[in-house]
Amino acid sequence: MLRERITAEMKEAMKAREQQKLSTIRMIQAALKDKDIEARGLGKGETSDDDILALLQKMIKQRQEAAGVYEQGGRPELAESERAEAQIIQTFLPQQLDEAETKAAIADAIAETGAAGPKDMGKVIGTLKGKYTGRMDFGRASALVKDALAGK
Numbered sequence: 001m002l003r004e005r006i007t008a009e010m011k012e013a014m015k016a017r018e019q020q021k022l023s024t025i026r027m028i029q030a031a032l033k034d035k036d037i038e039a040r041g042l043g044k045g046e047t048s049d050d051d052i053l054a055l056l057q058k059m060i061k062q063r064q065e066a067a068g069v070y071e072q073g074g075r076p077e078l079a080e081s082e083r084a085e086a087q088i089i090q091t092f093l094p095q096q097l098d099e100a101e102t103k104a105a106i107a108d109a110i111a112e113t114g115a116a117g118p119k120d121m122g123k124v125i126g127t128l129k130g131k132y133t134g135r136m137d138f139g140r141a142s143a144l145v146k147d148a149l150a151g152k
Contacts, residue, residue: 001049002049002092003049003052005092006029006032006092007029009021009091009092010022010029013025020084020085021088024085024089027059027085028059028089031055031059032047032052032055035047035051035052035055039051050133050134053094053133053134054133054134056089056092056093056134057093057134057137059086060086060090060093061139063082063083063085063086063089064082064083064086066082067079067080067082067086070082093135094134094135096136097135097136102136102137102140102141102144103148105131105132105136106124106128106141106144106145106148107148109127109128109131109145110124110148110149113127116149117149118146118149120149121142121146121149124145124149125138125141125142125145128141128145
């Protein structure tokens with residue numbers, strides 16, 4: 001379903017002559033083809049929607065890091081281009097959980113797994129990834145899980 005949406009958005013961008021959006025979507029499709037080739041090499045089928053969501057999150061993180069590097073290097077125009085790409089990629093992700101929803105999801109995952117301390121962090125993160133891939137920033141969630149398991 002997500003794959004078809006990406007293709008449809010690319011067609012719209014072509015018709016509307018939105019070059020930035022078109023080039024970003026083509027970049028997404030190239031990364032998706034690479035992922036499909038990798039999956040076939042491992043004997044798996046086509047890339048699942050969850051894997052696509054993880055790929056999109058990774059691409060957004062790369063763009064944000066690159067924008068920071070460009071800012072530090074005194075290249076604000078390149079940083080702005082990277083941020084624009086990240087925003088376009090973000091449109092393909094489902095609505096992100098806010099802070100309160102993230103904390104509630106973490107509390108549920110801790111209760112579900114019976115986690116008692118920091119050594120159980122992997123179980124909690126695994127449960128969260130299973131339920132909230134594409135909807136949660138796991139970098140931020142990791143710190144919140146660590147705090148919750150430490151009793152803070």
